[in-house]
Each structure stands twice: as C-alpha cells, then as structure tokens.
Amino acid sequence: xxxxxxxxxxxxxxxxxxxxxxxxxxxxxxxxxxxxxxxxxxxxxxxxxxxxxxxxxxxxxxxxxxxxxxxxxxxxxxxxxxxxxxxxxxxxxxxxxxxxxxxxxxxxxxxxxxxxxxxxxx
Amino acid sequence: xxxxxxxxxxxxxxxxxxxxxxxxxxxxxxxxxxxxxxxxxxxxxxxxxxxxxxxxxxxxxxxxxxxxxxxxxxxxxxxxxxxxxxxxxxxxxxxxxxxxxxxxxxxx
Numbered sequence: 001x002x003x004x005x006x007x008x009x010x011x012x013x014x015x016x017x018x019x020x021x022x023x024x025x026x027x028x029x030x031x032x033x034x035x036x037x038x039x040x041x042x043x044x045x046x047x048x049x050x051x052x053x054x055x056x057x058x059x060x061x062x063x064x065x066x067x068x069x070x071x072x073x074x075x076x077x078x079x080x081x082x083x084x085x086x087x088x089x090x091x092x093x094x095x096x097x098x099x100x101x102x103x104x105x106x107x108x109x110x111x112x113x114x115x116x117x118x119x120x121x122x
Numbered sequence: 123x124x125x126x127x128x129x130x131x132x133x134x135x136x137x138x139x140x141x142x143x144x145x146x147x148x149x150x151x152x153x154x155x156x157x158x159x160x161x162x163x164x165x166x167x168x169x170x171x172x173x174x175x176x177x178x179x180x181x182x183x184x185x186x187x188x189x190x191x192x193x194x195x196x197x198x199x200x201x202x203x204x205x206x207x208x209x210x211x212x213x214x215x216x217x218x219x220x221x222x223x224x225x226x227x228x229x230x
Binding site: 044045047050059062063097100106107108109110112113114 | 173
C-alpha cells in the first residue's frame with residue numbers, strides 16, 4: 001500500500017521561500033508522476049505542477065512558472081516543492097498527489113499526502 | 123487552459139435521495155480524461171471516478187460518472203450519511219491540469 005508522507009507545517013515571512021517534502025513508501029516511486037496541489041482556506045483545488053521522476057520531466061502551471069521548483073530524489077523516493085517570493089496569498093494547504101498510471105506525466109491522482117499547511121505572515 | 127464550471131454550488135438533499143452533479147468544460151476534454159474527487163473537512167481529496175466513468179478502487183457502485191466532450195455528470199444513486207462532502211471535477215487531458223470550483227452536498 002503506497003503512502004505519501006509530507007513534511008510538517010511551516011510559517012514563513014513574506015518574500016521568503018518554503019520547501020515541502022513528500023516521501024513515498026510501500027511501492028514504486030520513479031515511474032509514477034507526483035504533482036503538487038494547493039488549497040487556500042475555504043477555497044478550491046489548484047494544480048501547481050508535477051514531475052515524472054523516471055524521465056525527470058517537469059510541468060508547471062503558468063501561474064507559478066518562475067516561482068516554483070519541483071524536484072525528486074529517486075534514491076530516497078522523495079519529491080520536493082519549493083515556492084519562492086512568498087506572499088500572504090500563498091497561505092494554503094499544500095498536497096502532493098501521485099498519478100494514477102505508470103509513465104504518464106499528467107494524470108488523475110489516486111494517492112494523496114496528508115497535506116502541509118504553509119502560513120505566510122509578517 | 124480548460125475552465126471547468128461545476129453546478130450547482132450547493133446541493134441540499136436528504137439521505138437516500140439521488141444527487142446529480144454537473145461539470146462543464148470550456149473546451150472538449152481530451153480522451154474524456156475527467157476525474158471526480160470527494161473531499162471531507164480536514165481531509166485530502168479522494169479519487170472517485172477517472173476516465174469520466176471508471177470507478178476507482180474501493181469506490182461503492184452508488185457512485186457513477188457519465189458524459190463526454192464538454193459535459194460530465196457525477197451521480198450518487200442513494201445518498202449515505204458519509205457522502206455529504208464537497209465534490210470536485212478535474213480534467214487531466216491537457217496541461218495545465220484544472221479543477222472545477224466544487225459542489226457541496228449538504229444535509230437538508
């Protein structure tokens with residue numbers, strides 16, 4: 001049974017950066033995409049981007065291009081999302097989610113992490 | 123970018139009733155790559171349906187998906203108490219992946 005376990009909650013100052021991790025256990029890591037989806041308090045879901053570790057291909061939503069970096073470490077089965085130039089509007093729950101099908105870089109998400117709350121406040 | 127519009131915003135129903143949720147896309151969804159998720163307060167979303175009509179593993183058969191092109195529907199045949207939640211559609215046929223704004227199914 002594959003599980004995604006994310007790093008803990010963060011409080012950041014405006015203008016700083018945050019890096020959230022997502023460790024996979026119990027299954028194959030490299031051949032399934034990992035995406036990052038965020039949800040502001042009381043709001044809907046927003047896809048930020050994703051990575052397919054086996055090929056190293058990365059896709060970003062244009063809204064976050066230049067501000068987000070998604071990476072993966074195959075040796076530790078861990079994906080990372082770093083968001084820079086933080087502002088108050090980035091306050092949200094950040095989820096990692098695994099793609100449904102092997103070797104597809106964009107997909108539906110069948111396994112989700114527990115979420116990491118990032119609060120941006122001065 | 124494909125914009126997904128869900129309706130209604132809120133659905134007030136009683137247990138045992140049928141729920142019909144709509145998701146309309148601004149352009150045709152490639153290969154009908156349309157998914158539905160359920161989200162309860164304080165929890166991550168859960169995949170219900172993918173490929174417009176295929177139930178994910180472990181999802182009860184009271185949940186069904188239909189539609190193609192730009193119009194999709196999630197139907198819950200008889201609402202159970204645990205089905206009251208927010209439901210999101212998502213298209214994954216083209217990048218960027220996009221979600222609808224959600225439909226809240228609440229107890230009447």
